[in-house]
Amino acid sequence: MERIRSRYPKGRGLKPVDREITRLQTIRNIIIDRTSFIKQLVRLLDNLHPFYWRLIEIEFNRDEIHKAISCVSKSRKLISSFWDKYRFLLLASETPRELRRTSTEARGRMMSSIKRCSKGLELLRSLVVFLQHLPSINPEIPTIIVAGPPSTGKSTLIKTVSTASPQVAPYPFTTKNIHIGHYTYKDTRIQLIDTPGILDRSPDEMNQVERRAVAALKEIPGAILYLVDPTPTSYMPLQDQFRLLAKIHRYTGGKPHYIAVNKVDEAPDDTLREAEGLAKMMIGKGLARKYYHMVAKDHSSASQVVDDIVEDSIRQAHPVSQP
Numbered sequence: 001m002e003r004i005r006s007r008y009p010k011g012r013g014l015k016p017v018d019r020e021i022t023r024l025q026t027i028r029n030i031i032i033d034r035t036s037f038i039k040q041l042v043r044l045l046d047n048l049h050p051f052y053w054r055l056i057e058i059e060f061n062r063d064e065i066h067k068a069i070s071c072v073s074k075s076r077k078l079i080s081s082f083w084d085k086y087r088f089l090l091l092a093s094e095t096p097r098e099l100r101r102t103s104t105e106a107r108g109r110m111m112s113s114i115k116r117c118s119k120g121l122e123l124l125r126s127l128v129v130f131l132q133h134l135p136s137i138n139p140e141i142p143t144i145i146v147a148g149p150p151s152t153g154k155s156t157l158i159k160t161v162s163t164a165s166p167q168v169a170p171y172p173f174t175t176k177n178i179h180i181g182h183y184t185y186k187d188t189r190i191q192l193i194d195t196p197g198i199l200d201r202s203p204d205e206m207n208q209v210e211r212r213a214v215a216a217l218k219e220i221p222g223a224i225l226y227l228v229d230p231t232p233t234s235y236m237p238l239q240d241q242f243r244l245l246a247k248i249h250r251y252t253g254g255k256p257h258y259i260a261v262n263k264v265d266e267a268p269d270d271t272l273r274e275a276e277g278l279a280k281m282m283i284g285k286g287l288a289r290k291y292y293h294m295v296a297k298d299h300s301s302a303s304q305v306v307d308d309i310v311e312d313s314i315r316q317a318h319p320v321s322q323p
Helices: 002-006 016-034 037-046 050-059 062-092 096-115 118-132 154-161 208-219 238-250 269-284 299-317
Strands: 143-147 179-185 188-194 223-228 257-261 290-293
Touching: 016 062, 016 096, 037 062, 037 118, 050 062, 050 118, 050 208, 062 096, 062 118, 096 118, 143 154, 143 208, 143 299, 154 179, 154 188, 154 223, 154 299, 179 299, 188 299, 223 238, 223 299, 238 257, 238 269, 257 269, 257 299, 269 290, 290 299
Parallel strands: 143 188, 143 223, 223 257, 257 290
Antiparallel strands: 179 188
16 A cells, blocks of 8 residues: 555646556556456466375465465456446546545455455465475476385485485484475486475374375375384384284375385394285285385485385386286
């Protein structure tokens, strides 16, 4: 409104009716211009991948978004109709008093129309900023989603083999958002997705960070590499880590799962044997296709796991018929 007032014509050299019409046009032009993003936002949301909608719904209320869009869209139409109507009424004014009254009414109705959407505009402005910071995921290229409990080495793996540089620290819950890295296997560009750590609890009890990981597991097509930490300092007991894998399998839509027992250079032999037995049990139950021993911070070890998953995924997508 301050911007609109500052742009009011001074009126020098203009007839009173022309001055009022120009003021009204200034209001109309500024409001329409400042809300023009709504058209692009609607197109973007209409074509948004379900994964992004899940991330949005963690932070925003979907109904409130649609209400805000509806309010702004209706206001834009009303303001354009007010402009069409009142400029002719201004021209038809017979007295200075009628001219001022008509001009005041027109400006008031325009301002009131957009003021009713003020909260919605703040919401949409926040949404636009949120969308600008979302990771750029391409669902059309081969993808490996790296998941598991906190502190199992997910970010370390992504940082070791891909172009991504997620924060790595020796304490849990370092990763709070989705990170994307890329890795080239032969001539194939692979997308690696680092997800926040998940705890063994129902989706209703999960915090925002965990729900971001679940959104990736549910909505992004690709293979899931589940990391396990067999060391004595693991955040979660070994059996609980495998129990969590079984729960994750239920809501991942039949995606192929692979288990990587990480930090094998730090784990006791008896714990490694236990992890191997639990991994074989998961495979026997159809909850995973393969399991690996791995050191995520070692490029050779980590890349061998990623390469084998890519090869296995390719074989599954294009099986060779037997003669």
